Amino acid sequence: GSYxxxxxxxxDLCKGLQELNLxxxxxxxxxxxxxGQPYSDHSGNDSAYFxxxxxxxxxxxxxxxxxxxLPTDEDHVCQITFHYWISQMSGTLMVGLxxxxxxxxTNIWQDSRELQNRWEASTITINSTxxxxx
Numbered sequence: 001g002s003y004x005x006x007x008x009x010x011x012d013l014c015k016g017l018q019e020l021n022l023x024x025x026x027x028x029x030x031x032x033x034x035x036g037q038p039y040s041d042h043s044g045n046d047s048a049y050f051x052x053x054x055x056x057x058x059x060x061x062x063x064x065x066x067x068x069x070l071p072t073d074e075d076h077v078c079q080i081t082f083h084y085w086i087s088q089m090s091g092t093l094m095v096g097l098x099x100x101x102x103x104x105x106t107n108i109w110q111d112s113r114e115l116q117n118r119w120e121a122s123t124i125t126i127n128s129t130x131x132x133x134x
Contacts, residue, residue: 025062
C-alpha cells in the first residue's frame with residue numbers, strides 16, 4: 001500500500017527533516033512575521049508556517065537534510081512533492097540524493113529562475129536500491 005506523510009512546519013520541523021541539521025540561515029516563520037514576502041504560504045494562509053532563508057545568507061548556502069529513507073523498489077516508490085518560493089535575490093534551490101554507501105551528493109533537481117515571486121510546486125521521484133537521505 002502507499003504511505004503518505006504530510007510535512008508542514010506548524011509546530012516545529014516536520015518528522016522528515018532532521019532537527020540537528022537545521023543549519024544557521026533557515027528560519028521558521030509565517031507571512032505575518034514582518035520579514036517581507038512571501039506574505040502567506042502556498043495556500044494563501046498568512047498564519048501558516050514555512051521555512052525561509054534569512055537575508056544575511058545571500059552569499060552562502062544552507063542545507064536541510066531528511067531522515068534516512070529505506071530503499072525503493074517496484075512496490076515502494078518514493079515521491080516528494082514540495083512547495084517553494086524564489087525571490088528577486090537570485091539563488092539556486094537544489095535537491096540532492098546521498099546514498100548510504102556514498103559520501104557524495106548527487107544533484108537530482110534544481111531551480112534558479114529569477115523574478116518569480118510566487119509559490120511553485122515540484123514533484124520528484126527517487127529510486128535507490130539502498131538507504132538514502134535527500
